[in-house]
Amino acid sequence: MQQHSVLSVIGADRVGLVDEVSEFVLAREGSIEDSRMVNLRGQFAIIMLVGGTREALDRLDADLETLRSGSDVHAQLTPAATERATRPALPFRLTGRALDQAGLVHSVAHALRGLDVSIESMDTTLEAAPITGSPVFSMELIVSVPVETPVARLRDALAAVCDPLNIDWHLAAL
Numbered sequence: 001m002q003q004h005s006v007l008s009v010i011g012a013d014r015v016g017l018v019d020e021v022s023e024f025v026l027a028r029e030g031s032i033e034d035s036r037m038v039n040l041r042g043q044f045a046i047i048m049l050v051g052g053t054r055e056a057l058d059r060l061d062a063d064l065e066t067l068r069s070g071s072d073v074h075a076q077l078t079p080a081a082t083e084r085a086t087r088p089a090l091p092f093r094l095t096g097r098a099l100d101q102a103g104l105v106h107s108v109a110h111a112l113r114g115l116d117v118s119i120e121s122m123d124t125t126l127e128a129a130p131i132t133g134s135p136v137f138s139m140e141l142i143v144s145v146p147v148e149t150p151v152a153r154l155r156d157a158l159a160a161v162c163d164p165l166n167i168d169w170h171l172a173a174l
Contacts, residue, residue: 004049006047006049006078006080007048007060008046009073011073011074012042013043020071021067024060030060060077061077064076064077088146092171093140094142096167098167100134117145117154124140
C-alpha cells in the first residue's frame with residue numbers, strides 16, 4: 001500500500017543539490033510526487049511529498065543522517081496523511097504589492113482565516129523599487145474559497161485589511 005511522507009531539506013545553494021536529494025529518494029525506492037524548491041538568498045529549500053511502501057519510507061527515515069552529512073543539509077521526514085477532507089471550494093489568485101512593513105503576511109492570512117479560506121500556496125518577494133530603491137513586498141497566493149463564502153464578503157474583508165496598509169491587491173478566479 002502506498003504511504004506518504006514529507007521530506008524537508010535546507011542547505012546552502014549549490015549546483016547538484018537537487019540531484020543528490022532526488023537520488024537519495026530514488027535509491028530508497030521512494031517516489032517524488034509533489035515538490036516545491038526555491039533559492040532563498042543563498043539557502044536552497046526543498047519540500048517534497050514522497051510516496052512509497054512503508055518499507056521505502058522507513059529506509060528514507062533510517063538513512064536521513066546519510067543525506068544530512070553527505071550533502072551538508074538539514075533534513076527531516078514527516079509522515080503525511082495525503083487524504084484530506086475536501087469541501088466544495090473555488091480557487092482564486094490573490095496578489096498584492098506594498099512598501100515593506102511588518103505584519104503584511106499575517107494581516108492577510110488572518111483575514112482569510114476569518115472567512116475559512118484556505119491558503120493552498122503563497123510566494124513572497126522583497127525587491128527594491130525601480131527609482132527610489134525602497135523595499136517593495138510582493139505576494140501571490142492561491143486560495144480555496146468555500147462555496148458558501150460570498151466572494152463579495154471576501155473582497156470586503158480584503159479591502160478592510162489591505163487598504164489601510166496601502167497594499168495594492170487583486171483577487172481573480174482561476
